[in-house]
Amino acid sequence: xxxxxxxxxxxxxxxxxxxxxxxxxxxxxxxxxxxxxxxxxxxxxxxxxxxxxxxxxxxxxxxxxxxxxxxxxxxxxxxxxxxxxxxxxxxxxxxxxxxxxxxxxxxxxxxxxxxxxxxxxxxxxxxxxxxxxxxxxxxxxxxxx
Numbered sequence: 001x002x003x004x005x006x007x008x009x010x011x012x013x014x015x016x017x018x019x020x021x022x023x024x025x026x027x028x029x030x031x032x033x034x035x036x037x038x039x040x041x042x043x044x045x046x047x048x049x050x051x052x053x054x055x056x057x058x059x060x061x062x063x064x065x066x067x068x069x070x071x072x073x074x075x076x077x078x079x080x081x082x083x084x085x086x087x088x089x090x091x092x093x094x095x096x097x098x099x100x101x102x103x104x105x106x107x108x109x110x111x112x113x114x115x116x117x118x119x120x121x122x123x124x125x126x127x128x129x130x131x132x133x134x135x136x137x138x139x140x141x142x143x144x145x
Contacts, residue, residue, distance in 0.1 A: 003103040005039050012118035021078035027064035032111050044098035051077040090117050
């Protein structure tokens with residue numbers, strides 16, 4: 001299972017990373033097990049002291065009943081109160097946002113979401129990351145020879 005937000009590392013600089021549970025229905029968990037989910041356009045927000053994710057797409061599970069839930073509905077994220085308060089304090093700083101990084105299954109079988117409080121990168125930071133990536137690739141090639 002490999003459900004990742006691949007652009008996140010390029011677009012954002014991470015301040016804090018958290019692992020949150022999600023309130024899902026049974027058919028949504030089965031779809032996630034089949035890797036039929038996407039967090040590419042998703043984002044998280046705080047509403048009345050609770051953390052929600054919006055824009056996450058989980059495809060309907062085909063063998064499930066006719067009453068599948070909406071694929072892009074808002075889902076509540078489960079964190080403890082101290083973590084929510086810490087996130088809320090950090091969001092008061094200008095330019096910070098909460099982005100989803102990856103969806104995975106825990107050892108106990110629960111679907112978890114890795115989220116990060118992040119700051120958007122400037123264009124020169126992105127260029128530096130590309131340069132570092134190219135240099136690393138060149139060093140790896142030189143080591144193989």
